[in-house]
Structures are given as structure tokens and as C-alpha cells.
Amino acid sequence: MIDYFTLLLDAYLDKELPPSKVHLVEQHLETCLHCQAELKKRRHLIELLCEVPPMKIVEPEAQFIRKVNSQLTVRSSNSWQPKSILNISWQMIPVGLLVLAAFIYSVSIISLIFGSIPGMYEMILGKFTTIGFDFSRMDPLSFILWLFGPFQLSHWSWISGIAAFMIISLIYLSWLIVWWYQYNTANEYRMV
Amino acid sequence: MSVNLSAKDETTEMILKAQKGDQQAFGELVHLYHHQVIDVVYRISGDAYLADEAAQIAFIKAWKHLPEYQFHSNFRNWLYRIAVNSALDILRKEKPIENIDDVQIGSLEDNADMIMNKKERIRVIQKAVLALPEASRAVIVLREYHGLSYREIADTLDISIGTVMSRLNYARTKLAGMLADYLEET
Structure with missing residues (x-):
């Protein structure tokens, strides 16, 4: 079992204690003979450990550097670092949603423009039929309008617009939080 | 102060160059940290040849992972982390050979007995440190x-x-127990 004061003694010896605890330890040391002896012993131990000198280098430095250099793989200056699938998918969710929203808006705007011009459908369908497609029973623009009917610009209220914006923002924000967390914790000290 | 700052700037520049693939800049970094890295792995492994090997592996790993280094931590400590892991990996694979003779001890003024005593003491201290669990x-x-x-x-x-x-x-606490004889002497 680790004695609380012994733990503090080590930190005290290493000058790693906050001032409030330094005062606490010094107060304790005034009366505790056991801790006084322990502190003295630990000071001596540190001195003793420091008697072991650094290692005599067995290999000349130039040779060591040459050996290391010979084993380095060539890394291009602008080498692309692959990202994890998780990072890519997190990034792509909001981007994908924005692209989808832009697509729906575009289709609905184009549909509205085409729909408002008299004879436009007939003209486009006529062009398609000349190259072999028979759209007499299938109207593609009507189909798209039907498909995105609920999402058409004319059906959107400002509430649904704000709600969609907030959902996309929240997803983006959550991705930013995850990215920030990974950046601050894992990236620098990845096990190597 | 300004000297330290410029040295720090130079190191940062070398790291940036090495991150972009400049092997010469990396060579400069190896030159700068070679002794410190070898010393860490030596004190963990207790063997000069294993330390040399582990240090080489550590620098090669450092080169590989250098683009991930982002200056939030001290570069030396980042290298130490790689070096400690490399040393522990090697130790798990190979049993270190004891070679206390590789340790520089004593000055010319010391007499033979003092050198022998000091040498013996250092041997015991090293053994005690090596007897500790890897983590400690x-x-x-x-x-x-x-x-x-x-x-x-x-x-x-x-x-x-x-x-x-x-x-x-x-x-x-463990070392104090193992080196009790020497602690009583002092």
C-alpha cells in the first residue's frame, strides 16, 4: 500500500507540489520523524542513482547517422497522408447533405421554371422522341417533380428551412468536436 | 536567451524540412538527439549494443511518423516516447547482455581501489534499476x-x-530496499 505522505514526499523532493501542499508537507515533516528519515533516504538514493554515468557510445556518431540514413524510406515532400474511413465519412456526411439540398433546390427551381413556360415540356419531350426515346407515357420532369414533391421550394416553409439548416449545422458541429478531440489527444502521442 | 530561441527555431526548421522528406535535415536531428536517445534506451535496457540497435529503430520509426508530429509536445520527449517503446520491444525479444565495462567511470586521479569500489557500486545500482518492472x-x-x-x-x-x-x-521504495547497504554508508 502506498502511504499518502510518501507519495507527497516524492513530489516534494522533485519540486512538483503546488505551494499549498508544500506547506502541508513541511508542517508534517516538522513533527514526523519517520517522514524525515524517509526524505533523507530518498535524497541519498537520488544522489546514488546519479553516480551511474551516461553510456559510452559504442558506435561512432557518423557511422550511426549513416546507418540510420541508409534505412530511411524516401518520403515525397507532398506525400498524401491517407485518412481513416471514419474521418472521411464524418467529413462527407454534412458535405453530402449540402450537395443533396443543393440538388433538390436546383431540380425544384428548374422544374418551376420549365413548368411556368407554356409548351416547354412538349418541346423537350419532342427532342427526346426524335433520338429514339418514347416519353409519351413517361414524363421525366413530371416524375422528378413528383419524386421531390414534398421538398419542392414552393412547399418549403421558413421553419423547415431553418430546421434543415440546424440539422446540418449540428452534424457538422459534432464532426468538429470529434475532430478536435482526436487532434488534441490521439494525434500527437499515437503509439509508434 | 536569444541563443536558445534561435537554436529552437533552427530545430523547428529542421523538423519542418524533415517532415517534407529532407533526409539531410533529419540527419541533423539525429546528430542533435542521438546521445540523449541512446542514453534513455541504454538505461532502460542495460546493454550498450541493444541500446544502439533500439536507438536506430527509434530514429527510423521517428522518420516514418514525423509527418504526424505537430509541435504540441517537446520534440525530444516525442523521440523519447518512441525510444522507450523501441527499447521495451527489443527487451521483450532479447535478453540483454551485461556489459558494465562500457560505462565510463572514474578519473585518472582516483586510485585503483576507489575505482573498483565505484565500479562495483555502479554495477549494483544498474542491476537494481534493471530489476525494476519495465513500467517503473x-x-x-x-x-x-x-x-x-x-x-x-x-x-x-x-x-x-x-x-x-x-x-x-x-x-x-524498491531501489531504497535493494540499495540499503549503500544508503546506510552515505
């Missing part, structure tokens, strides 16, 4: 021989400060 050994080496703060040790070994404190306490 890494903490004591970084603290006593490389002067890292608790925060730096925690970051280097990816452990909490509380764990650093308890491992250090364990290591010192």
Missing part, C-alpha cells in the same frame, strides 16, 4: 537521468500524472 524503470530513468517533469513523463509514456507518481514511488 522507464519512469525512474526519465526522471532521474533525463530530468523530465511529471507532466512530461506522463505525456511521454501516455499515462496520468497520478500513475507517474505511484510508479516513481514504487521504484524509489
